[in-house]
Amino acid sequence: MKKPSIQVLLTGNELMAGDIVDSNSAMIAQQLNEYGLSIARKVTLGDDLAVLVNELKHMASQTDILIVNGGLGPTVDDLTALALSKAMATELAEHPEALSQLSTWCQQRGSELNQANLKQALLPKGSTVIKNHSGSAPGFLCQLLGCQVYCTPGVPHELETMLAKEILPQISQQYSLQADKQTIKMQVFGLGEAKLQQMIDDNLSHWPQDIELGFRAGTPLLEVKLTSKTKIAQSSLDHWQQRLISLLSAHYVATINDKPLELAEHVLSLLQQQNLTITTAESCTGGLIASKLTEISGSSQSFEAGFVTYSNNMKTAMISVPEELLIEHGAVSEPVALAMAEGALTKAKADMVIAVTGIAGPSGGSAEKPNGTVWLAWGTANNVQTQCLLLPFKRKYFQHYVANIALDLIRRQLIQSKETPNYVKERAFKPIKRN
C-alpha cells in the first residue's frame, strides 16, 4: 500500500509572535519517522478564523493526512473546531464522548465542568474523538475534502502521548506500515560540510541514489547521517559506510547510536581504554580544555590536574618554564610550549599532556606573531609533538577552536594515526624568528 502524504498545520498567535519556539512539529516528525513517514509541508498561522478556514481547505486538497496542532483549548482564541466546521460546511455539536472525557477529567481533579470546558466538547458533526491521556482537551478526527484531519492539543506532553498511543497506531494500521528506514550516524572532526561534499563528489562519485547522505553541522563535530530509503539499500548500507570511513580516515571519530557525543568524551574513553591519564597546561585557552574534559562524567579517572598559566611569571612558578626561554623566545613559541608540556607532565605525574600558548586577540599580536598564532605541544613524556597554527578568528571562537584541535591531536595520537590532519595542512604557520 502506498504511504500517505502528510502535512502539518500549527496554530497560535504565540507561535507567530516569536514568543515561543515550536518544538511540537519536530516531535511529530520524529514519531512519524519511526513508521517511515515524513512531513511534506508545515504551515504556521495565527488565530484568525477566516485565514484558518482557507488554509484548512487548501491543505486538505493537497494531502492524505493533515495533522492540526493547537487551538483545542477553552479560550476564545482556540478556533480549530470552529474553523473545521466552517471548512466542512457543517455545524458544531456537543459530542457525548468528548463531554464524558471532559467530565472524567474534571472529576479526577475535584473540579466542576465549567462553561469554558463545555466549549471543548463542541466538535464538527461527524468527528471521532481521540483520547487525551494527559490533559483535558479531547483530540478529534474528521474528514475534509477526502483528507483525514487529526486535531491535536498544543501542550507538548499531551500531543506526544496522543500521537504515540492513538494517532500513529491508527495510521500505521490503516496503511499497513512498518519501520523500514535504517540510519547510521557518524561523527567527523576537522572537515566542514563543503569540504566533505567535495571529497565525496571527487572520490565516491558512484554514491547510490537510495542512500541519502545528510550533514548536521555541529561544534566541533560534524554529524554525517546515512539513511537507506529502500530494502535494497539496507543491504549495501554497511558497504558504503565503510567506504566513507576509509575516505575520511582519521577525520572519522566514531559511529554513534543516538545523541551526539562530545569530542572530550571520545578522548576520555580512549584514555580509559588505554589506562592513561592526561593533564593540561593552558595559556590562551585559559582553562577551557580542562573544562571540556571535566564536563564529562567519570573524567576524574583520567584527569587529576590542570594548570592555567596565563602570565609569564605563572608559567615559571607553576610549571617551571625557564625564565630565559620566555625572555629569549617569547611566551608564544615552540620552546615554551614544550617546556609547558614537560613541566605539567612532571607536576601532575600524568601520562599525557596538552599544552597551548597563543595570542587570542583582539590585541597582543605583532607582525611576526599575529593574533591567532598558537603553539601546541602534546603527547607523552617520550613523544611530545609540536605544531604552530594560525587561526585568525574572534577570541571566543579561537579559544574553542584551539581547545578542540588540541583534543583532536590527542585523539589522533591515541589511535596512532600518522596522517596530517586537514586543519594542519590548511592552517600550519611558521612565525618569523627574532634575531
Place this chain on the structure above:
Amino acid sequence: MKKPSIQVLLTGNELMAGDIVDSNSAMIAQQLNEYGLSIARKVTLGDDLAVLVNELKHMASQTDILIVNGGLGPTVDDLTALALSKAMATELAEHPEALSQLSTWCQQRGSELNQANLKQALLPKGSTVIKNHSGSAPGFLCQLLGCQVYCTPGVPHELETMLAKEILPQISQQYSLQADKQTIKMQVFGLGEAKLQQMIDDNLSHWPQDIELGFRAGTPLLEVKLTSKTKIAQSSLDHWQQRLISLLSAHYVATINDKPLELAEHVLSLLQQQNLTITTAESCTGGLIASKLTEISGSSQSFEAGFVTYSNNMKTAMISVPEELLIEHGAVSEPVALAMAEGALTKAKADMVIAVTGIAGPSGGSAEKPNGTVWLAWGTANNVQTQCLLLPFKRKYFQHYVANIALDLIRRQLIQSKETPNYVKERAFKPIKRN
C-alpha cells in the same frame, strides 16, 4: 503608508525530519516586531526543488514580502537560488558581488574558494546581494510576481545580523516605518522571571500600563527590558527604571546598551576599576571559572593563574591543601575550600580568589553530601567568606551554575553588598558533620 504583509518560508530537510527545532522564525518575528511588523504565515518545506518552486509562486502571489530562510549553503541540498530562478523563469548567473564577498570571506580565513563555494555565487539574474556580516553565504533579494523575496542564511547568528543590519533597515526605509519605541535593557542575576514578576506585583503595583515589561531568560543573566509604548511614557521611563533598580538591589547587575554582557565582563571591569587581581582554585568546575574569565578580552590585566585541582593529591601538590584536612573533613568541606582559597592566593600572589569544591555527579554523592553539594570560598586574603549550597542539577548545568554563582559572589564583594543573595537564601545547605 500601509504596512507590508509578510510571510516566511523555512527550508531544510533537517527541519522536516525533526532533527532541529526552528528558532529562526521566532527571531525574525521579534525583529519585525520592533518596527511594528508581524508574520502572517509561515511555511516549512524540505529540500525538494519542484515543491519549493510551487510554494514560492504560491506564497509570492499572496504577500508583499517573503522572507526565505535556509538553503544558501554550498551543498547539493541547498536549493534556494535554483528554486527561485525556476519560479522566476530566469537563469542562474555568477553574481560578481556575491563572488567578491565569498572571496573576501575565504581570504580572511586563509582558505581557497572551492567548487562548492562557487555555487554560492550563482544567483537568479537580477538579484541584489545582501551582505552577510558573519558567514560565507551571501543573502539576496529578488522580485517574484510583484513580491519582494529576501533570501537569508539558515545559521542563526548570520540571519540575526543580516536582518538587523541589512534587511530591516531596507524594509523600514521603503515603507517609512520607525522603531517608535524606546527601550532600556538591564541585566539581573539570581532572580528568575516568575520571582521577579511576583516582586514587581507585590511592590510596584502601580506600574504604568504604557511601559511594557519584558523578560528574556538568559544564562546566567536575566535580561529585563522596559519599553515605552507612548511619548508620554518615555518621560517617566527613567523614573520607573530607578524604582525597579531599587527593588532589585544587588540582584541588579547593570544597564546595557546593546548586546548582553557576560557576568565575567562585569566582574573584570570592577576588578580593573579597583586595580585588583584574581585567581581561581577549582575542583568540581574543572577550569570553567578560569575559562569564563579568560574568554573576556583584556582579562590578563586581572588574571594571571588558575589551579584546576581535580584530585585530592593535586590539591595538596599544587596549592598546599594539608593532607590531614582532606582526610579529616573530605574534599568537599569548608576547611578544604578555605585552604584552597588561601593556597591559591599565596601561589598566584593575587588579591582575590574564588575556590570551589563540590560533587558534580551523577555519581560520588552520599547521604551526608549528596550530588550537588558545593562549598565556595571567596574574597581577599583578609576577608575570605564561605558558603555551602545544594544545587542538585545535571552535571553540566551544575558546573555552570556554580561558576556563575562564584562570579556573582565576587561581584557582590566588589560592590560591597551586605545583602544575602536570593540563591543563598534558597539553596543554603548544611552537610551533616562526620564524627
